Amino acid sequence: MIRLMLADDHAILRDGLRALLAAEPGIELVGEASNGAELLTLLASTPADVILVDVNMPVLDGFETTTELQQRFPEAKVLVLSMLDHEHYVLRMLQAGALGYVLKNAAFQEITYAIRTVAAGQRFLCSEIGLNMLYKAAGGGPTGSSELAEPAGGVGLTARELEVLKLIAEGLTNSEVADKLFTSKRTIETHRQNIIGKTGAKNTAALIKLAVRQGFIS
Template sequence: MIRLILADDHAILRDGLRALLAAEPSIELVGEATNGAELLALLSTTPADVVLMDVNMPVLDGFETMPELQERFPEVKVLVLSMLDHEHYVLRMLQAGALGYVLKNAAFQEITHAIRTVAMGHRFLCTEIGLSMLYKAAGNGPMPGPGGELAETAAGVGLTARELEVLKLIAEGLTNGEIADKVFTSKRTIETHRQNIIGKTGAKNTAALIKLAIQQGLIS
């Protein structure tokens, strides 16, 4: 039996995974945390084999949590579950000690397979990330979508349609909260999109991001 702790600040995601994992006889969800600080406190009292952890969390995020987790609980395997799909974030978490990285849009079967793989001490990358990194390593730039074209991008930056939409609203001067209201999603999701955009473009700040986007023809 694999003892699993889930660390994610999105209650809906935790509820959904809890319900799905209840039908998995080889995985037992032994605890939940909404941020890194709660996770570390929970691990001090609750033995676990694998931690399924988000990167973008309040109080103590995944990047800040990893060094402490590795030092205090080196026997616990870490599998990242995140919306952040840029290789910069993937490599940073793997270098910090995570054994695997899977995206939140992955099928539940792939997530459970990743949990079992990491529990055995093996590394795991979800299919989408693995194919994307392979495509870029071959010098082909961002991987095309299912239709064969990058969604509304220019100059090979590789933004998704939603990221491009968020970028345009950032350029209009809207805050994360205002953008979230406009596109009917959460502020945390917009923050994640903003991090993905910055990671893909390499911009240092919002002003540099807007300047680069104009130069690349992503916005007018």
């Protein structure tokens, strides 16, 4: 039996995974935490084989949490479960000590396969990330999904990321962008992080300058 622990600040995601895993043979969800600090406290009394960790969490984020896990609970294997799909985040988490990385939009079957693979001590990258990295390494762009915009200035931003970027450049806050696009503030924060990761901009001001220079926005 694989003892699984989950750290994610989205209660809805935790509830959904808990319900799905309840019927999954060979995997037992032994604990949940809303951030890295809670996770570390919980692990002190509840051992786990695999830790599902989000990247973007309050108090202690995924990078810091994974680093702490390697030092304090080296026997626990880390599998990242995140919305962030840029290779910058993937590589940073793997360098911090994670064995695998899977996206939240992956099929449940792929997530459970990732859990079992990591539990066995093997590395895992979800198919979407693996394919995108392969296309980039081969000098191409992302796959031909209708959600993806044509790469501009060497940076492949999705149509939604370009939309968010334009609204940020207009001076809207994350909350205002979320209201305009009928989504959550946290989703916009994730899009903003993805955009910054893809462009290499250090802050919002630099991001807007780069966006104007590259022609992302007028």
